[in-house]
Amino acid sequence: MIKTVGVLVLIGLAIGAPAPGRAQDERQAKEIIDAYKVWKLTDVLDLSEDEMPVFFSRVRKIGEAEDRHRRAEREAVKEIDELLKAGADDAELAGALRRYEDMRRAHWEETQRLREQAASMLTLRQRCKYAVFEERFRAEIRKMISDVRSGRDARDGTRVLPPQGEGKRQGGSGRGRR
DSSP: OHHHHHHHHHHHHHHOSOOOSHHHHHHHHHHHHHHHHHHHHHHHHOOOTTHHHHHHHHHHHHHHHHHHHHHHHHHHHHHHHHHHHTTOOHHHHHHHHHHHHHHHHHHHHHHHHHHHHHHTTSOHHHHHHHHHHHHHHHHHHHHHHHHHHHTBOTTTOOBOSOOTTTTOOOSSOSSOOO
16 A cells, blocks of 8 residues: 555656656656656565665666766767768777777666666566566557557557548638638
8 A cells, every 4th residue: 555655656746747848848758657667666576665765766776877878879979970971080980989889888887787786686586577577668668659659549559649641621721611
């Protein structure tokens, strides 16, 4: 009961205030997904009241590191792209590529270390459940995003928006006949 109330509070906080603008919308969507993940993981792992805050804090750190890494990698790729467009010499390109690859390696190592810290507090059975959950959860989120982009209801696949081009009046002033 207490777990359920705690999870509902987290989801309520994530949904919270309206967020204007694209960056705010993306942050709010991520918060909702994170709260949904916590809710689902709570059932899957059956953590004790004492274990929950510690484990979810570690999981949150993994997500923050992955977000930070993605932003840094995008910037590094942007730098490489700009060097290519500017006609940089091979030495400059090699340096930028080396920095990018070194950064990716360091990011992977940090993420692995954080994952190991989170997993260290789980039993073997819980670690197995967590591995299965992670893969299925990513697939579920990808499907939801795909469904939303295609105008389908993510829960049952029914179309909730007309396909592009449908539902628009062709020609006329838009005022109708009088």
